[in-house]
Amino acid sequence: xxxxxxxxxxxxxxxxLDQVYRFRHRFFVDRLGWTALRRPDGRxxxxxxxxxxxxxxxxxxxxxxxxxxxxPTTEPHLLSDVYPEMLQGGTAPTGPDIWEWTRCAVAPExxxxxxxxxxxxxxxxxxxxxxxxxxxxxxxxVQTHPLxxxxxxxxxxxxxxxxxxxxxxxQPVVPIYAGVTRETLQASRxxxxxxxxxxxxxxxxxxxxxxxxxxxxxADAV
Amino acid sequence: MPISELQVRQFTxxxxxxxxxxxxIDDISAELRRAGAALGFESFCISGLPSxxxxxxxxxxxxxxxxxxxxxxxxxGYVHRDPVIRKVRQTTMPFAWSxxxxxxxxxxxxxxxxxxxxxxxxxxxxxxxxxxHGFQAIVTFGAHALSLSKDERAGLHLIAIYAHGQAxxxxxxxEAGRSPSPSHLSQREIDCLRxxxxxxxxxxxxxxxxxxxxxxxxYLSNAAMKLGAVNRVQCVAEAIRRKIIP
Numbered sequence: 001x002x003x004x005x006x007x008x009x010x011x012x013x014x015x016x017l018d019q020v021y022r023f024r025h026r027f028f029v030d031r032l033g034w035t036a037l038r039r040p041d042g043r044x045x046x047x048x049x050x051x052x053x054x055x056x057x058x059x060x061x062x063x064x065x066x067x068x069x070x071x072p073t074t075e076p077h078l079l080s081d082v083y084p085e086m087l088q089g090g091t092a093p094t095g096p097d098i099w100e101w102t103r104c105a106v107a108p109e110x111x112x113x114x115x116x117x118x119x120x121x122x123x124x125x126x127x128x129x130x131x132x133x134x135x136x137x138x139x140x141x142v143q144t145h146p147l148x149x150x151x152x153x154x155x156x157x158x159x160x161x162x163x164x165x166x167x168x169x170x171q172p173v174v175p176i177y178a179g180v181t182r183e184t185l186q187a188s189r190x191x192x193x194x195x196x197x198x199x200x201x202x203x204x205x206x207x208x209x210x211x212x213x214x215x216x217x218x219a220d221a222v
Numbered sequence: 223m224p225i226s227e228l229q230v231r232q233f234t235x236x237x238x239x240x241x242x243x244x245x246x247i248d249d250i251s252a253e254l255r256r257a258g259a260a261l262g263f264e265s266f267c268i269s270g271l272p273s274x275x276x277x278x279x280x281x282x283x284x285x286x287x288x289x290x291x292x293x294x295x296x297x298x299g300y301v302h303r304d305p306v307i308r309k310v311r312q313t314t315m316p317f318a319w320s321x322x323x324x325x326x327x328x329x330x331x332x333x334x335x336x337x338x339x340x341x342x343x344x345x346x347x348x349x350x351x352x353x354x355h356g357f358q359a360i361v362t363f364g365a366h367a368l369s370l371s372k373d374e375r376a377g378l379h380l381i382a383i384y385a386h387g388q389a390x391x392x393x394x395x396x397e398a399g400r401s402p403s404p405s406h407l408s409q410r411e412i413d414c415l416r417x418x419x420x421x422x423x424x425x426x427x428x429x430x431x432x433x434x435x436x437x438x439x440x441y442l443s444n445a446a447m448k449l450g451a452v453n454r455v456q457c458v459a460e461a462i463r464r465k466i467i468p
Contacts, residue, residue: 088231117355146379147314150351153387160238164231164376172315174380191354 002058002066002127004134004201007051016064020057021045023064027105048077048102054135056127056199058106058120066124068104070131070140078102079141079175086143086175088163093177097138101128101178122192125155129188130199132180139179146174156187227373233260234377241384247452250389251286257381258286261374263363264342267292268386270359271311272301279459283389284452287364291341295334296455305331306348310360316349316379318368342366347375349382353390361386396450407466411445414438415461416468418454 005013021043028034028044037044052075058066071077073094079086080094110120132140142152146165153159158179165174189195237257244250254266265288270281278301285292294300301307308331309322324331338344343364351359361382370378407415417427424438431438442454449464451457461467 088227090231145314146383147350147352149380149383150387151354153384154354154390158242160242161235161380164234164373165379166376 002056002123002199004131004199005055005057009202016057018043019064020055020067023067024103024105028103031108054131056131058124058127060120065110065120066106068124068128069102071100071102073098073100073141079143083168086163086168086173090163092141092162092175097136099137099140101140101142117192122194123198126188126192126194126198129180129185130197133182133185134199134201137180139177141175142178143173143175146172149174149176152178155191156184230373230377234380237381238384241388244388245392247284247389247392250385251284254385255286258363261378262369263365265364266362268359268361268389270357271307274302277459279455280463282452282456283393288341289453291338291343292453293455300334303330304334307360310348310350311358313350316347316375319346319348347378349379351383351386359386407445407448411441412466414441415445415458415466418442419458419462419467
């Protein structure tokens with residue numbers, strides 16, 4: 001289950017968001033070594049964690065196991081305000097239906113037990129596609145390792161590069177524009193072999209089946 | 223011919239956009255040949271990586287390698303001893319073939335690196351690809367000499383990613399759409415495949431069956447089309463996989 005948190009339900013999920021910021025700190029600072037994000041209280045929060053952003057939170061057994069964040073490109077975002085040099089002088093499309101996909105993380109212990117695809121990662125990628133359709137988005141801007149481009153294409157995103165891959169802080173990165181349609185979700189579901197929706201949007205529950213919601217440990221708390 | 227960063231970027235974007243719109247393996251091959259040629263490459267190949275003991279043939283998505291080299295490479299199981307393949311399994315970024323480490327005691331690896339230049343494959347660029355389910359593939363470009371700027375290498379990396387993605391998506395769709403029944407192959411086509419599987423050339427088979435080489439070639443290419451194979455090696459492998467021939 002991937003829970004969508006935005007300004008409408010952030011207040012009631014304050015304890016979960018606290019877990020999210022600690023999860024982000026463990027993943028991005030402690031594990032990936034993004035030391036610029038280090039915080040003395042162990043909660044990784046930046047200037048983009050505002051009312052405007054959308055958090056997608058994977059919860060299993062009451063714990064945060066995956067996370068990603070969507071930022072509107074009509075407001076300051078990473079490609080515009082943090083590393084515009086990634087575009088190498090080019091421009092990226094922006095607009096109300098184009099958002100930026102940032103801070104994508106899956107708990108390492110969920111991935112390490114699997115050689116191929118683990119359910120936690122599959123749910124996160126499916127959740128992102130479902131969230132885009134729910135929010136009426138046309139595309140996401142993503143800055144990613146080139147090897148993940150293959151995966152994004154395989155999952156049915158209409159991806160095109162916005163610049164050539166380059167090294168940033170020792171890691172190769174390519175900025176891409178990833179168009180999303182119903183076919184994207186369809187292709188992703190085929191790749192993962194998961195037919196049911198995974199995204200939980202409170203107030204307008206996408207799940208017609210109560211079983212799916214009750215299946216999830218966190219369902220008791222929401 | 224060195225071209226500017228801006229030109230490399232535009233060249234790459236154009237190429238990637240065209241690749242995304244192509245609907246046949248032949249068109250993807252033609253586009254790769256064109257793109258590779260602009261950067262000094264004469265040949266290319268896209269293939270999945272077989273596990274230990276498996277044959278390469280069914281994993282080849284698209285080959286722009288000299289046929290004789292692909293046949294020898296597949297027949298001899300070079301994929302399991304090639305230093306380039308060893309390195310591609312250990313890295314995520316493109317590298318020159320000449321950058322693949324070769325152990326001084328590795329005589330089989332050295333033999334492959336010595337034979338490839340006889341087919342015009344002196345040096346090249348290998349691009350590792352990883353799919354969602356953890357399968358790995360390689361897109362590789364061969365040349366008489368390698369001289370790529372940093373930007374050209376980055377551009378070719380993207381072109382390789384798109385060519386592989388498009389070829390794999392096409393073949394997956396074709397796989398899903400085609401009938402598993404072998405009955406649509408004619409007896410003559412099956413006979414030709416059986417002889418081809420035992421290493422006979424079209425000329426040999428023609429002599430055996432009392433038909434012209436040209437007729438045999440037609441049977442084999444019809445069989446390849448029906449089996450969705452891109453070359454004779456893959457065609458034979460596919461016929462074996464579907465138990466059309468033993």
